[in-house]
Amino acid sequence: MLSYSLLQLFNPFICFIINVLIQVVSYRIISRLGLLKSELLGFAAGVLGVLLIEAFYFLDFQISLADSLSILVVNLVIYSSLGYCYYNFINLGVTARRIRILREIYYSKKGLSLEEIIERYNAKDIVEMRINRLVNSGQVVYKEEKYYIGKPIVLIIAKIIVTMKLIVLGKKSEQV
């Protein structure tokens, strides 16, 4: 039987709160810290918290190593899942098209027609924001008025996602 306590059970959630606090505070205070780095910093702080709490129980309550490792692995998975959710939540607020459109309609008070939505937020804006990001990070290179692939990281991620779409959804794209 595994030795358990409520603190070990809620360990991932406590450390998730630490993750959020560290991420928010670090992003607001350290002006040079980008959003992604603040998320990684918060996540790392939370991982450290999970490890420390489990270490405390292992050393103080003399739980067996096997029990402690089992609970640690499960808690790291739970904590990582929460961290993944948080990363996606922040991402939605910053880059999601639907959220941007929702905000535009929300702020308009009287509602917006499709033409008005496109006037405020359109394909040109979407492409420009993203291509700038891709060029700045070196994933895409702009040379002699043409775009080329630079570092292939985003391309590799794109191919993995297309493969996953084929497996899970049975199609490569929502346009199909």
Add this chain to the structure above:
Amino acid sequence: MPKRRVKILLFIFLGVLIIGILVLWRCSEELSGLGLTVPIGYLEYLHVSIFVMSLTIVYLITYSCMEVDSPSLIMTMRIAESGKEGLTKKKFDELLSDDILVKPRVKNLVHDNLVYMEGEKYQITPKGKRMTLIFIFYRWLLNITRKGG
């Protein structure tokens, strides 16, 4: 394909979890006899449930992301397909129009009951308002001023 796929997936995973917990609880002696470690006590069952639900939520988030084509990934794939020739800005703009990037997202908002049509205008629903306020609050908390999207 059913309309509310994510909701259906959630019910499927929840159903499997509940059935799994019931099987583990009712057949714990038999399973222990086979050499398997079964949860004992409510804390362990709760831990198993939290573990399964956390992975379920990860899957649902990933599934939702996969349903929609990410503009960055489409752009990268199109540039890669052009190979050594490269892709001109004009061709780029032709490939990624409002019909591909904006209009489907507006349709999604209507489908998800976040906005509705009133005459010619899209209005936000109470559900849409609640969701928007969460993101507006968080953007304020992080002091994100750029419009984003």
